[in-house]
Amino acid sequence: SQTIHQWPATLVQPVGSPLSLECTVEGTSNPNLYWYRQAAGRGLQLLFYSVGIGQISSEVPQNLSASRPQDRQFILSSKKLLLSDSGFYLCAWTLGSNQPQHFGDGTRLSIL
Amino acid sequence: AQSVSQHNHHVILSEAASLELGCNYSYGGTVNLFWYVQYPGQHLQLLLKYFSGDPLVKGIKGFEAEFIKSKFSFNLRKPSVQWSDTAEYFCAVSASGGSYIPTFGRGTSLIVHP
Numbered sequence: 001s002q003t004i005h006q007w008p009a010t011l012v013q014p015v016g017s018p019l020s021l022e023c024t025v026e027g028t029s030n031p032n033l034y035w036y037r038q039a040a041g042r043g044l045q046l047l048f049y050s051v052g053i054g055q056i057s058s059e060v061p062q063n064l065s066a067s068r069p070q071d072r073q074f075i076l077s078s079k080k081l082l083l084s085d086s087g088f089y090l091c092a093w094t095l096g097s098n099q100p101q102h103f104g105d106g107t108r109l110s111i112l
Numbered sequence: 113a114q115s116v117s118q119h120n121h122h123v124i125l126s127e128a129a130s131l132e133l134g135c136n137y138s139y140g141g142t143v144n145l146f147w148y149v150q151y152p153g154q155h156l157q158l159l160l161k162y163f164s165g166d167p168l169v170k171g172i173k174g175f176e177a178e179f180i181k182s183k184f185s186f187n188l189r190k191p192s193v194q195w196s197d198t199a200e201y202f203c204a205v206s207a208s209g210g211s212y213i214p215t216f217g218r219g220t221s222l223i224v225h226p
Binding site: 032041042043044046049090092094096097098099100101102103104105106 | 118121144146148154155156157158161163202204206207208209212213214216217218219
């Protein structure tokens, strides 16, 4: 069966520090991969998605970037975190347009 | 581009009450429709989905949703809620075919009192 792993679960970082959140999927091949930010009362904001290795599309220009170095690995990064980057980040995967998304457990990021 | 509106942001019910959460979307083409649920402290998971066929779809835990194409709606229903249904509910829409970029509603927080 397919599983998705996202880590760390929580992270506290100072302003200006770098960020790396990792997401891996097991049990499937060539998934579409997604990074979302979830804010209370605002739903899920799509940040990045990827349909293949090295293929990244950005939905919202901001202080973050994403990379897909391997088929089932999706990384969310920042060179210098801002206070506004605080939030709850979710990784998800799907196999196609007629398939539901499967979500990771999320990372709670707090910037001090 | 599609958009999704969930009109009820916070709903509070007593156990055994009936539930209906509204979801309306805007998109001119064929759509795939989803309801996801996020129980406290857990990850988002699929409640039910509609791709084609019978517009009344049944999901897990006694939930159902009806796709009304003329109203661009996909409302979620449950005849009798339980305390364990306390959660946040998200409606999502994607255009059929092509790359899969869903659009989510803002979510509805449901609290069920025992």
